[in-house]
Amino acid sequence: MKRYVNVENAGMVFTTRQGEFIALRDIDLTIERGEFITLIGHSGCGKSTLLNLIAGLLLPSSGHLFCAEREIAGPGPERAVVFQNHSLLPWMTCFDNIYLGVERVFGDTEDKAKLRQRTLDALALVHLSHAEKKYPHEISGGMKQRVGxxxxxxxxxxxxxxDEPFGALDALTRAHLQDELMKIVAATQSTVVMVTHDVDEAVLLSDRIVMMTNGPAATIGEILSVDLPKPRNRLALANNPHYHQLRGAVLEFLYQKQAHKEAA
Incomplete structure (x- = not known):
């Protein structure tokens, strides 16, 4: 396994009207190639902030972050982000929304035929070849996320x-896209870091679950290895004692942090 992402003693401080706000402190995390990592914790624990640091959308106030052995100094094509809001351009078709990103990354080195094929392959990967000429307003919320x-x-x-890519979807659509994501990750061997509030989603998808302490000055509280065999079937896991043991461990952590928050 090759290290793809390394976070070394990272901290994030925001300047506000009330003074400095310490969002994250002492974050140390190594993510291997092909791992699926989820970040979970209560609202305000800095999950999205940590994701944005890895994306290069924010630069740390202290510490360092690396991707493929190179320091992260801003956004880059080696790190792609999928937000809760699909962020599709409404005046472009599904094909054109994808082609725009492909052209930006590969336009200087590949001809238009190769760029088009990359776009078509991506649509096929998420089973949307039939929707290539449709506009965002013509497809469902789940389909929009698949385009993203x-x-x-x-x-x-x-x-x-x-960043919570399925958070705004109904339960059935969410479950379907989780299953699709598992297939896609297996096919592409992608390295994934995902923010979620959903314990079941975290256990179903993850190789490891990174559990964050409450903010401000949040940090990593525990990291849970999810040693369930792959491929995973949600129906089979419903009766799997070890699945419920892992789920219980995450819930216990979250309940303890909630109790501490209420007592503070």
């Missing part, structure tokens, strides 16, 4: 970063 995932994967990133 396809756009990210089409750029062949070293790391796929996902």
């Amino acid at each position: 995932i396809a756009r990210a994967l089409a750029m062949q990133p070293k790391v796929l970063l996902m």
